[in-house]
Amino acid sequence: MPIHENLTVDTPVADWLNPQELMTDPYPSYARLREAGDVVYAPALQSYLVPRYTALRETQLHPELFSVRSSDVNTMMERAFGGNRPMLRKDDPEHAVERQAINPTLRPRQIAQTWSPRFAQTVEHWIDHLLEVGPENADLNRDFAAPVASQNLIDLIGFPSEVHVDSLRRWSTDFIDGLSNVMSDPDIWARCDASRAEVNAVLDELIPHLRRHPDASITSHLLEVNLPEDVVRTNVMLTISGGMNEPQHMITNMVWALSTHPDQQRTVRAGEVSWGDAFEEVVRWVSPIGMAPREATADIEWFDAKIPQGATVGLLFASANRDDSVFPRADELDVTRNARGHLGFGTGVHQCAGRWAAKNAVGEVAVPRLYERIGSLMVDDSRQVSWQGWFFRGLTALPVTWD
Ligand code: HEM
DSSP states (O other): OOGGGGOOSOOOBOTTOOHHHHHHOOHHHHHHHHHHOSSEEEGGGTEEEEOSHHHHHHHHTOTTTEESSOSSTTOHHHHHTTSOOOGGGOOTTHHHHHHHHHHHHHSHHHIIIIIHHHHHHHHHHHHHHHHHHOTTTOBHIIIIIHHHHHHHHHHHTTOOTTSOHHHHHHHHHHHHHHHTOTTOOHHHHHHHHHHHHHHHHHHHHHHHHHHHSOOSSHHHHHHHTTOOHHHHHHHHHHHHHHHHHHHHHHHHHHHHHHHHOHHHHHHHHTTSSOHHHHHHHHHHHTOSBOOEEEEESSOEEETTEEEOTTOEEEEOHHHHTTOTTTSTTTTSOOTTSOOTTOSTTOOGGGSOTTHHHHIIIIIIIIHHHHHHHSTTOEEOTTSOOEEEOSSBOEEEEOBEEOO
């Protein structure tokens, strides 16, 4: 029996919701969902969706009602990572042990002292590369955002310098495709399996090395708290998925946003708004993670809806960030607004562990330095700009040019 036949109160039903339209441009559907209610059942996704800000925040702040664990033993995330759950699929107290292990690598002071200088070196190298590709052919995603985000993550997880940026990028893409493989496409699982084997091969050598010579990396810190080795490996794979793809998308999102809003670009470049605040506003406006799932732990009455035990609940971060009751004229980019409190990094115990690293690497290093070195950088309208996805949404191509 479909879950929605269990409903005993008038939970709004979005029978019009079309996953294909979400893939192309989810924002019109998000607007309709927000109009429909705090919790809306979507038959096409067999999920209860939470599209408004306050209800979403409350849902995330009640993990005892909305768990990240799924009773379905073979979740996409476990399948992608070879049968194990990373911290993002565990509730506290189990989750806290793994999360606390990686926090020291990613605290603001550690970012400023250890990682930011490395992010800066990487950015110089890839701006040189972008300039070599030239203003006629440059694609900011391919020639800058992807390799910069890959190299930053290679450093953060302590992988050796022989690991090529293209390998890390491929692993990240394969894992991300696996995490959203709702149709269980066997080709995607095959790619995931191959990438997992390659990551495990690197870890086979790295783990014994880091046990003897600990460093500041995420992998080293996971080992230091004596977690079982398969737990360390799974969390490294989680970090490879989210820690590369999202910063990559934020580099292109920021340049696209500032190119299409030249007045706001001038405001930021003149120092009237900090780069960090501009970064936060772009995360709010075009959030790289559109949705994350939870599971109802009991029959729950929640914001006028009744959600049955075991139902999948979709937290629509990207929609909540366009809620006008919290962010006036939310559909508009406005770098001068206070975007703090946006849900682009989630909230509660699973709030993004890498948010300070991403803000520094993308918002305070990569994008400002791009504009410093290539002052006339702009989107090249004569070539095709492409967006893709809604679970994870970003630009797959951003042709850029300069004078
Ligand atoms: C702009 C870039 C990024 C965005 C928009 C982003 C977004 C998010 C979101 C929304 C969540 C929460 C998901 C949920 O509640 O189900 C999350 C969790 C997480 N993110 Fe990020 N992320 C970004 C960058 C990074 C980076 C650079 C790293 C690592 C270096 C990272 C590591 C993680 C980890 C480990 C978790 C799981 C935390 C936990 O379960 O406690 N993220 N991220």
